[in-house]
Amino acid sequence: SQQGEEDPQALSIQEGENATMNCSYKTSINNLQWYRQNSGRGLVHLILIRSNEREKHSGRLRVTLDTSKKSSSLLITASRAADTASYFCATDAETGTASKLTFGTGTRLQVTL
Amino acid sequence: DGGITQSPKYLFRKEGQNVTLSCEQNLNHDAMYWYRQDPGQGLRLIYYSQIVNDFQKGDIAEGYSVSREKKESFPLTVTSAQKNPTAFYLCASSTLTPLNNNEQFFGPGTRLTVL
Numbered sequence: 001s002q003q004g005e006e007d008p009q010a011l012s013i014q015e016g017e018n019a020t021m022n023c024s025y026k027t028s029i030n031n032l033q034w035y036r037q038n039s040g041r042g043l044v045h046l047i048l049i050r051s052n053e054r055e056k057h058s059g060r061l062r063v064t065l066d067t068s069k070k071s072s073s074l075l076i077t078a079s080r081a082a083d084t085a086s087y088f089c090a091t092d093a094e095t096g097t098a099s100k101l102t103f104g105t106g107t108r109l110q111v112t113l
Numbered sequence: 114d115g116g117i118t119q120s121p122k123y124l125f126r127k128e129g130q131n132v133t134l135s136c137e138q139n140l141n142h143d144a145m146y147w148y149r150q151d152p153g154q155g156l157r158l159i160y161y162s163q164i165v166n167d168f169q170k171g172d173i174a175e176g177y178s179v180s181r182e183k184k185e186s187f188p189l190t191v192t193s194a195q196k197n198p199t200a201f202y203l204c205a206s207s208t209l210t211p212l213n214n215n216e217q218f219f220g221p222g223t224r225l226t227v228l
Contacts (some may be wrong), residue, residue, distance in 0.1 A: 031214050041205055042219035043156075050214055088155055100171070101154035101217060103148075108135075 005104050006089060012110040019076040021091030021107040024069075030092045032065055032072050033101065037086045046074075046087075079111045116140070119204050119220035126191070126198070126227050134189045134223045137202035143209045145187035146217065149173060150201040162187055163209060191225065199227045
C-alpha cells in the first residue's frame with residue numbers, strides 16, 4: 001500500500017527559486033526518508049528524519065516533520081537545473097528489523113534555466 | 114568501488130516465460146530488498162531478506178520468487194504467474210542496526226518488458 005502521498009504531483013520552477021514538496025502518511029513511523037530519482041535511474045537517499053525530530057538540514061535541503069499531522073515537507077533552496085528529478089518520501093514503521101520502507105507516489109520537479 | 118549492481122539493464126520476455134533479475138552488492142549489507150515501480154508511481158516492496166537463507170514477502174509477492182544463498186546476492190525471478198510483469202525493478206540494500214534508522218542504497222534498476 002502507498003502510505004505516503006506527495007503534494008504536488010508535479011512542480012515547475014525557475015533556477016534560483018525554492019521548491020517545497022509535502023508528504024502525508026497514515027500510520028505511526030520510526031523515521032521518514034526522502035529520496036531522489038533521476039529519470040530511468042535508481043533512487044538516491046537524501047535525508048532521514050527520526051520520529052522524535054522536527055527539523056533537519058543537509059546542504060540546500062531542509063526537512064520538517066510533524067507527527068501530530070502525519071506530514072513532512074522537503075524544501076530545496078536556490079534550486080538548480082540539476083535538481084530536476086522525482087522526489088519520494090518513504091516511511092519506516094518497523095523497529096528492530098529490516099527497514100521496510102513504504103514509498104509515496106512522488107513529486108516530479110522541473111527546474112528551468 | 115563499492116555499490117549495488119543490477120543486470121541486465123533492459124530485459125525482454127515472452128509471455129509464459131520465467132526470467133531472473135540479478136542483484137549484487139559489495140557493501141557488506143545484511144538486508145536486501147526488491148521493489149517494483151510502475152510509470153508515474155512510487156515503489157512497492159516485493160520481497161526482502163535480512164539474512165542469508167531467509168526472506169519475507171512484501172506487499173506484492175505473488176508471481177515472484179527470490180533466493181538468498183549468499184550475502185552479496187539476491188536474485189529475483191519473475192514467473193509466468195505474474196499477471197502484469199512489465200515494470201521497472203529496483204534492488205536495494207541496507208545495514209541492520211538496533212535502532213534501524215538506516216537508509217537504503219539502490220541499484221540502477223532493470224526495465225522488464227513482456228512482449
